[in-house]
Amino acid sequence: MVSVVSSRVAAPDTPAPDPRRRGSIARGRRRLGIAYATPMAVLVAVFFVVPLGLMLWMSVNHWPLVGASAPNGVENFAALSDPLFLRAVGFTLKYTAVTTVVLGLVAFGLALLVQHDRPGSGFVRTVFFLPSAVGLASTSLLFYGLFTTDSSALNQVLGFLGLGRVDWLGSGGSALGSTVAMITWRFAGFYMLILMTGLQSIDPELYEAARIDGANRRQILWRVTLPLLRPTLALAMVLSLTGSLLAFDQFFILTGGRHDTATVVIDIYREAFLSQDLGRAAAVSVATLAVLIVLNFAQLRLIRREGR
Amino acid sequence: MIRGAGRHVTSAALAVLFLLPLLWTLHSSLTGRQAGDSGTGNYRRLADYGSGLGTYLLNTTVVALVAVGVTVVTTTLGGYAMARVAFPGRNLLFLVTLAILMVPYTTILVPLYLLLGWLGLQNSLLGLGLVLAVLQLPFGLFMMRNSFEALPIELEEAALIDGCSVGGALWRVLLRGVLPGIVTIALFSFLAAWNEFVAPLIFLTDGEKFTLPVALFNLQSGSLGSVDFGALQAGVVVSALPCVAVFLVLQRYYVRGFTSGALKG
Numbered sequence: 001m002v003s004v005v006s007s008r009v010a011a012p013d014t015p016a017p018d019p020r021r022r023g024s025i026a027r028g029r030r031r032l033g034i035a036y037a038t039p040m041a042v043l044v045a046v047f048f049v050v051p052l053g054l055m056l057w058m059s060v061n062h063w064p065l066v067g068a069s070a071p072n073g074v075e076n077f078a079a080l081s082d083p084l085f086l087r088a089v090g091f092t093l094k095y096t097a098v099t100t101v102v103l104g105l106v107a108f109g110l111a112l113l114v115q116h117d118r119p120g121s122g123f124v125r126t127v128f129f130l131p132s133a134v135g136l137a138s139t140s141l142l143f144y145g146l147f148t149t150d151s152s153a154l155n156q157v158l159g160f161l162g163l164g165r166v167d168w169l170g171s172g173g174s175a176l177g178s179t180v181a182m183i184t185w186r187f188a189g190f191y192m193l194i195l196m197t198g199l200q201s202i203d204p205e206l207y208e209a210a211r212i213d214g215a216n217r218r219q220i221l222w223r224v225t226l227p228l229l230r231p232t233l234a235l236a237m238v239l240s241l242t243g244s245l246l247a248f249d250q251f252f253i254l255t256g257g258r259h260d261t262a263t264v265v266i267d268i269y270r271e272a273f274l275s276q277d278l279g280r281a282a283a284v285s286v287a288t289l290a291v292l293i294v295l296n297f298a299q300l301r302l303i304r305r306e307g308r
Numbered sequence: 309m310i311r312g313a314g315r316h317v318t319s320a321a322l323a324v325l326f327l328l329p330l331l332w333t334l335h336s337s338l339t340g341r342q343a344g345d346s347g348t349g350n351y352r353r354l355a356d357y358g359s360g361l362g363t364y365l366l367n368t369t370v371v372a373l374v375a376v377g378v379t380v381v382t383t384t385l386g387g388y389a390m391a392r393v394a395f396p397g398r399n400l401l402f403l404v405t406l407a408i409l410m411v412p413y414t415t416i417l418v419p420l421y422l423l424l425g426w427l428g429l430q431n432s433l434l435g436l437g438l439v440l441a442v443l444q445l446p447f448g449l450f451m452m453r454n455s456f457e458a459l460p461i462e463l464e465e466a467a468l469i470d471g472c473s474v475g476g477a478l479w480r481v482l483l484r485g486v487l488p489g490i491v492t493i494a495l496f497s498f499l500a501a502w503n504e505f506v507a508p509l510i511f512l513t514d515g516e517k518f519t520l521p522v523a524l525f526n527l528q529s530g531s532l533g534s535v536d537f538g539a540l541q542a543g544v545v546v547s548a549l550p551c552v553a554v555f556l557v558l559q560r561y562y563v564r565g566f567t568s569g570a571l572k573g
Contacts, residue, residue, distance in 0.1 A: 034389075
């Protein structure tokens with residue numbers, strides 16, 4: 001996805017089969033190209049470009065959910081200094097940092113474990129990947145039962161060990177830990193697969209050469225595998241960072257978006273549909289988007305440099 | 309570093325750990341509330357919940373089919389144009405479509421909500437399906453452009469010499485060559501639309517129109533006081549089952565699709 005931006009659009013200067021038909025075919029093709037691209041262009045314009053512009057316009061207007069809107073300059077951006085919003089930013093950053101590290105380590109471990117084709121490794125890969133097919137909302141509802149019911153396997157194991165129940169979602173801290181565990185279960189196989197393709201694209205001769213030079217397994221991991229895997233690791237990190245910064249489903253479902261577990265997107269949702277202040281929601285969205293775009297560009301530059 | 313037998317034991321233990329939550333939800337969906345209940349009680353209560361499970365399944369299917377259909381048709385045509393035809397504005401369209409990846413849709417949900425209202429598509433499964441299709445366009449376009457570029461140009465020329473029109477060549481000859489790409493896109497957009505939560509939560513206001521994830525969320529937030537956990541886990545099974553089945557049948561395409569999509573070049 002990342003290298004898409006840099007890849008050149010190939011020039012399709014196709015020689016026509018018959019020189020006499022060349023002119024009319026070229027013209028026909030151009031018309032056809034425009035006709036074929038039109039449905040997509042219309043969708044992109046109506047459902048992406050227009051809402052993007054509308055968001056910018058809304059952010060400088062007083063815009064209640066019901067009633068007339070009126071320009072109000074940068075007043076909406078006062079929402080950015082709201083204590084609840086700042087708390088949501090802090091929680092989102094904490095969640096993003098923890099998730100990215102935990103998920104990265106687990107996915108990398110799984111990828112190392114099953115990267116080679118051995119008997120049974122195909123089956124194990126499928127099992128690791130299976131949770132990725134389950135929707136995030138369904139996963140959250142599943143774990144909601146696992147975390148909160150007395151009869152859940154989790155609480156039965158704790159009971160068996162004589163530990164009693166743990167209030168998995170009770171405080172902000174325990175809810176964060178529980179959610180990270182759930183997200184790791186849901187996404188580890190997905191990132192494992194990405195890292196695995198990176199591992200498999202490393203030339204086996206490099207490992208061979210390192211072994212002949214007397215490198216042990218640990219040295220090979222640090223000096224050969226990890227440096228060559230950096231572009232893939234960076235890509236996985238971009239995906240994980242963006243995904244976690246925009247977290248919504250998991251906290252909205254597990255804790256109802258309680259203030260001690262509210263993320264930035266939950267804050268946007270609250271401003272828009274509970275406070276019914278669409279202008280403020282748009283202002284928060286604009287600020288979030290600006291941060292994400294800066295972050296994306298920084299990461300893209302990093303990946304491209306590493307990729308060379 | 310784990311070697312030999314240790315690797316097998318570790319793999320097996322982890323595989324069990326990954327399967328446990330799925331097995332637990334399956335088990336608790338089949339466990340009655342009181343001893344002696346038959347195992348289908350949870351599913352029967354789920355079937356009667358709200359507007360009925362059938363309605364929610366139908367709504368979710370409609371949204372998913374709209375998203376899949378629109379994504380496949382527009383990105384196949386668009387991908388062909390991108391790969392084979394020089395037309396004015398081509399690069400701009402490509403860049404703007406890819407920008408959808410850079411702009412997470414949760415940040416434009418509020419203006420989309422207003423826009424759908426103006427278009428008369430608020431609280432509509434069609435409107436929701438269109439929005440979800442647009443989210444799949446960057447991946448789909450990228451995939452189809454690459455698929456068409458991978459086909460030899462001679463294939464199309466031969467069809468033209470044989471008297472096909474350019475459109476006829478696409479329809480009769482090229483489509484078969486890009487079929488793996490089409491299957492991948494269909495699979496991706498189906499899973500994404502089937503499982504989508506935020507967009508239907510915001511766009512659908514009428515209980516009759518709810519998709520499965522939103523209906524289950526309402527079941528969980530327990531409008532009647534206590535949560536019916538058995539029915540909830542039955543709902544998780546019902547919503548996850550098609551995705552798991554589709555994934556198991558088509559996993560080769562799925563895996564190939566997103567690795568080539570993510571790492572090409």
